[in-house]
Amino acid sequence: MPHAFQHSVITEFRANAGKVGGPFEGADLLLLTTTGARSGKPHTTPLGYVRDGRRLLVVGSNLGAPIHPDWYRDLLARPTVRVELGDEEFDSLAVPAEGARRDELFARVVAEAPGYADYQDATDRLLPVVVLERPEPEATAPLIASLADKLVEVHTWLRGQLRHVHDETEAHFAARAAHGDGGAAPAPGLGLQIRQRCLAFCQALEFHHTAEDGHMFPTMEGYHPQLGHVFERLREEHRSIAAVQSALAALLADVAIAEPDRFRAELARMTKELTAHLDYEEEHVLPLLAEVPWPPTPPAS
Template sequence: MTGFNDQVIEEFRKNKGKLGGMFEGWKLILLTTTGAKSGERRTNPLGYLEIDGKTVVVASNMGSSRNPGWYHDIRRDHRVTIETGTETHEAIAAVPPAAERAELFAKVVTIDPGFAEYQAKTTRELPVVILHRIDDRVRGMGDFLVEVHAWLREEIATLRAGIDDLVAGRADSLTMEKSLRAHCVSFCEALTKHHTGEDMGAFPMLAQRFPALAPTLTKLGEDHVVVAALQKRIRGLVEGYVYGESDPTRLRDDFDELAGRLEAHFAAEERTVVTALNVTAPG
């Protein structure tokens, strides 16, 4: 099949997506994935369907008992490249949950009954995959996450400045203590709400649709636990702070540890989940 695929790929690219022979009139794309085991990039010609504005492919493998190699690839790395013959663009491959998959497959077989025949040939459920184009012009929940992070970073900077004032003995100490406590409570509550929303909503949804992200999302969830413990310690130090008795240097050092962990956590989220959130939940 490798030699046959190579011929199809060569003809596809040479003729800008148009094929003759047995593939004449077919709607095909070239899907390039990263090998789950080899780590090498490999390209496969695939039939596709446009359903409700989405590019959909089916891991039919012509009704074989095994899923095709490209399907194993996208479960390990959801980033793919699509060639249509007239353009090449990046995309991410999503595996819809059961109910959505069933609805999509019903639409697939209505458009192309051949897939029902493939399904009848095997006991495995044919996976349906949605290829979400990555488009910087589309704003979504990922961009909202970045905006929330920006606000939280500003709050961290404001809190750090207040702690610096305590350490340096600047401004009215009593007023500063009250302001710092209020600011700390507001920040901690906002951060807790943000992380709870991710743990209960965004992360489980992404792990289901993008299996390759599951280990990363687990690590991000573990970071939330560490951050929550640091928040509790910081809040205790701030609320129990007494001018002239408490050690402001210890407060600053502990806060800097929290700020450093948060920045690393925010950066990791922005590297790994923003694009997936944008294509899954556009604004």
Template sequence: MDYRKLRMSNDFNSSVIAEFRANQGRVGGMFEGGRLLLLTTTGARSGRPHTVPLGYLPDQGRVLVIGSNGGARRHPAWLHNVLAHPVVQVEDGPFVYEAAATVLSGPERDVVFARAVESDSGWADYERRSGRELPVVALEAVPVAGPPRAAGDAPSSPAAVLRLVHGAFRRELALIRAEVQRSGAVLGAQLRVNCLTLCANLHGHHVKEDQGLFPMLESAYPESAAALDRLRAEHGTVAVLLERLRSVLGEPGLAREELLGLVDVLTGELVAHLDHEERVLDGVL
């Protein structure tokens, strides 16, 4: 084993992890503008926690990570840990959650890996250099009651958590817009999945607000009813845009310009809504 390379790799990972946690998931350098999470596994032999930064792919209800190990011939250590202890911890931006890790196989693995290669040919380069089939692991959050759990020293008051959730949506919109701009004439399958995942997450967030948060606030603060009704109306406007986005994503001949225009409209409407909602709810929460 080349201990010098191992030490350099550990030092690099430690610096990325520190920057990630200090900036609520934002990292510069080679990771700037990309999707990055921290995966904490339990050592297969030691039983100790091990944390690594990994790029990921959205996949509607779960996220996917790939065991490239930089194109090395051996699988990464975190994969061996996952096989021994499939319950892991994921830090996704400012939030942390427990997840069940599943190593995909057969046609399912091949389909999602092909999507990954279509969006970034580097995955194919890693697989070719490694001489092995790169494992694809799905991470699916274990359901828990209550609001998202903030990572580390992130604020945990309802208003602060709401702002963190909104910030995550703003960032995802910016990432998708940049991905659409970089895309070619034919939109890739992974980009479509990224958009559909955003649609599903936004819809779920607004349903939780409409059915849970807003009725609770109306009961505790009757004077807020009119403002909350306006927020519900804005949710309706966003829902129409999300449905339009879902619809056009199913069109095989969808042009990049059409998708970019729709993403721009959605971004404008949604960011204005998030800003307004924060102003209305900040004092109440």
């Protein structure tokens, strides 16, 4: 899609709550914003989609070209993407489907949009089908009134994502053990679902700790110099956890996680160290943040 035309589609989409004219009039269209694998800059692409329950399916067709589109390579490097759908906007985890599941979802897409079959016929490349997860609706969103509340929200998300990765990894090993008893063989290596979720978790954790080291901790230490030993311990734990992150990142460098047993061991180390770190931080830091309003109060003009 030429850059100028793509830009005009994006502008029209945002101005009309997802409705566009021209060749896309009446089509199911979303905007996918990925982070450049090399540049680190955001890139927005209009894409057709098909619904699969609450999830959204997009196909890396690249109009049948022999190489994957840039947005697909981006999301393999940085799985957290931004989706604009009508007048909605939300963050999503992007996970390419694998094996029989990919074939099943591609058939579903083709049933609604037959043109994708023509794109597949035009190339020897297997067109990837990417599942975009939508956030689950919250019955009652917790009230975020202080910086302490915000920190708890972030920690809760990190714990939840780590638990998801752990549960999916253990399910893989359980399937592998069952195969030894004559059960169905598990997928080779560890699946893209585990890789994408773990990579997104590691990137979010790195961002969180960098923000704490660069902004929150120095500011708090200025107000509470008597707690210098607490902040030094937290910074040291950040360095230790970063080493585990690096080990996990090395195992996630390829699409397939080639060393499942080593990955499982590093994940267990991450779980142990991060859980103890978050518990210590909440014990010593949360009381200091309980009276700090969130969002921050804008300065008086």
